[in-house]
Amino acid sequence: MADTPEPFDELVTHARDTRVLVVGGGIAGLVAAWECAKVGMPVTVVEASGAFGGTISGAEVDGLNLDTGVTCWSAGGAVRELVEELGLGDRVVTPRTDRTWISGLGRGGAAAPVPEQAVLGIPANPWDESARAFIGWGGAWRAYLDRLRPPLTIGKEHNLARLVGTRMGDAVLARMVAPLSVGRYGLAPEQVDVAAAAPGLSSALTRTGSLGGAVADLLVDRGRGAAVESLDGGMGQLVAALVERLTDLGAELKVDTRVSQLERAGDRWIASIDAAEPVAADVMIVAVGPAAASSLLSPFVGDAVTQMTAAAGTREIVTLVVDAPPLDPAPRGAQIYPVPGTSRASGVVHETARWEWLARVAGAGRHVLHVAFDGPEASGRGDADAATVAREEASALLGVDLDAGAVRGSHRAVFPLPLPRSALGHDARAAAVRQAVAGHSGLAAVGAWLAGSSLANVVSATREEAERVRRAALWGGPTRGE
Ligand SMILES: Cc1cc2nc3c(=O)[nH]c(=O)nc-3n(C[C@H](O)[C@H](O)[C@H](O)COP(=O)(O)OP(=O)(O)OC[C@H]3O[C@@H](n4cnc5c(N)ncnc54)[C@H](O)[C@@H]3O)c2cc1C
Numbered sequence: 001m002a003d004t005p006e007p008f009d010e011l012v013t014h015a016r017d018t019r020v021l022v023v024g025g026g027i028a029g030l031v032a033a034w035e036c037a038k039v040g041m042p043v044t045v046v047e048a049s050g051a052f053g054g055t056i057s058g059a060e061v062d063g064l065n066l067d068t069g070v071t072c073w074s075a076g077g078a079v080r081e082l083v084e085e086l087g088l089g090d091r092v093v094t095p096r097t098d099r100t101w102i103s104g105l106g107r108g109g110a111a112a113p114v115p116e117q118a119v120l121g122i123p124a125n126p127w128d129e130s131a132r133a134f135i136g137w138g139g140a141w142r143a144y145l146d147r148l149r150p151p152l153t154i155g156k157e158h159n160l161a162r163l164v165g166t167r168m169g170d171a172v173l174a175r176m177v178a179p180l181s182v183g184r185y186g187l188a189p190e191q192v193d194v195a196a197a198a199p200g201l202s203s204a205l206t207r208t209g210s211l212g213g214a215v216a217d218l219l220v221d222r223g224r225g226a227a228v229e230s231l232d233g234g235m236g237q238l239v240a241a242l243v244e245r246l247t248d249l250g251a252e253l254k255v256d257t258r259v260s261q262l263e264r265a266g267d268r269w270i271a272s273i274d275a276a277e278p279v280a281a282d283v284m285i286v287a288v289g290p291a292a293a294s295s296l297l298s299p300f301v302g303d304a305v306t307q308m309t310a311a312a313g314t315r316e317i318v319t320l321v322v323d324a325p326p327l328d329p330a331p332r333g334a335q336i337y338p339v340p341g342t343s344r345a346s347g348v349v350h351e352t353a354r355w356e357w358l359a360r361v362a363g364a365g366r367h368v369l370h371v372a373f374d375g376p377e378a379s380g381r382g383d384a385d386a387a388t389v390a391r392e393e394a395s396a397l398l399g400v401d402l403d404a405g406a407v408r409g410s411h412r413a414v415f416p417l418p419l420p421r422s423a424l425g426h427d428a429r430a431a432a433v434r435q436a437v438a439g440h441s442g443l444a445a446v447g448a449w450l451a452g453s454s455l456a457n458v459v460s461a462t463r464e465e466a467e468r469v470r471r472a473a474l475w476g477g478p479t480r481g482e
Helices: 006-017 027-038 077-085 129-148 160-168 170-185 201-208 211-221 236-248 290-301 303-309 356-362 383-398 426-438 455-475
Strands: 020-023 043-046 058-061 064-067 100-105 110-113 228-231 252-254 259-265 268-273 276-281 283-286 313-323 335-338 347-350 366-374 407-417 443-445
Touching (some): 020 027, 020 268, 027 236, 027 455, 043 276, 064 356, 077 455, 100 129, 100 170, 110 129, 129 160, 129 170, 160 211, 170 335, 236 252, 290 426, 313 383, 366 383, 426 443, 443 455
Parallel strands (some): 020 043, 020 283, 043 252, 283 443
Antiparallel strands (some): 100 110, 313 366, 313 407, 335 347
């Protein structure tokens, strides 16, 4: 075989001489590191905690290896591609049920499944029995005004709360829409951008003349396939596969290594590490959560980064393994969210209802529940307290009495909760950060706080950002992503 042509020799050497430091070993950091290591760049990943994966975390509870943070991804897309590339394609699974319920309806705190014909909780037909369970006859009559009102001006409304409130009324907003946006993303409907949360809804509204009609229109085009996918055996395999690939490529992977500050020295970047020697690199990829991103990047990026990260919250997940045969028939579907203000928890995911493989390993009568709590007060409790509160809230939300003896094991973890891309103004603020970051040679920023909280957004944005900084470093191309 002929020797590599000379220009490529130079490129190979240049890649080998371009030292990359990735700060943060969550999915964003690991994917960015892999993108750079693939082309022969020497890569070091430093992770503050004792393990890689960040929010993709796991623990053994009652003898079961369980995901304790991220459990799935939006079907297909960038994550599926990554999973296939890592050789995990044959482990991909879809939920056996993904039905969502809402509880805290009316005085008795009743619960009902979200109508199948709904988008973001907005019903296509408020007269349908499944919608009336939420809003009653009065709410249905109010929502009917949607059909009578002129659509044109309102078709441009970005604020989800204003759109739903004006067209269908407060009952639909409070009992059907708010529980889903608060429960899923920790975001009130007032903060949700309709155009990002349900692309096509506004134009369908103008076309069909009503919000209900627009929802029905959107559902016609929606595929019948599963909305989410996961891995048989748990999401930890994604992290393990990335770590293995990086190790094979000679990357240096360090846990328990926290970066406290970044500096520019000549044309290199220097990372100060707690209780260790600083590390110098030609390319610095910041892949940490919102709080650390703000402190590490603001000296270079200024206010743009704090404007993005300030709104991030925290989410506490209490994983419970319970003996509860009444949960075998999945009485309240896969996940249940309360009407805001009716529960201390922000939701429960019944994981053994959702994933067949997990139900199989847990065995009949034994169930895995994730109980979520948002906000700083949630994380103020000790582990034992948290397990008790989680059990009580899960009992109420699932409508099944779980006494203290039913709990076989529990685990508690607190994660940063960045805003989703559907938060009003998110993309404009992210573009400002990206532009400011790209103005510094060899600097890159990735992660959910910038891409929007979801694996799909994080993986695709990380690949783009890694490609930008890699191209700039190797080819001297533009640092800005034009
Ligand atoms: C509870 C919860 C569940 C979720 N479930 C899903 C789901 O099922 N599906 C989905 O698509 N999305 C989910 N998300 C969204 C998810 O957060 C993101 O999609 C993604 O996992 C975040 O990855 P990341 O790498 O950006 O950040 P993180 O996972 O937060 O990783 C950042 C890493 O940086 C490290 N770090 C922080 N500071 C420093 C420092 N100074 N020096 C070195 N290292 C540092 C941290 O220890 C951490 O490991 C969930 C989010 C939460 C909070």
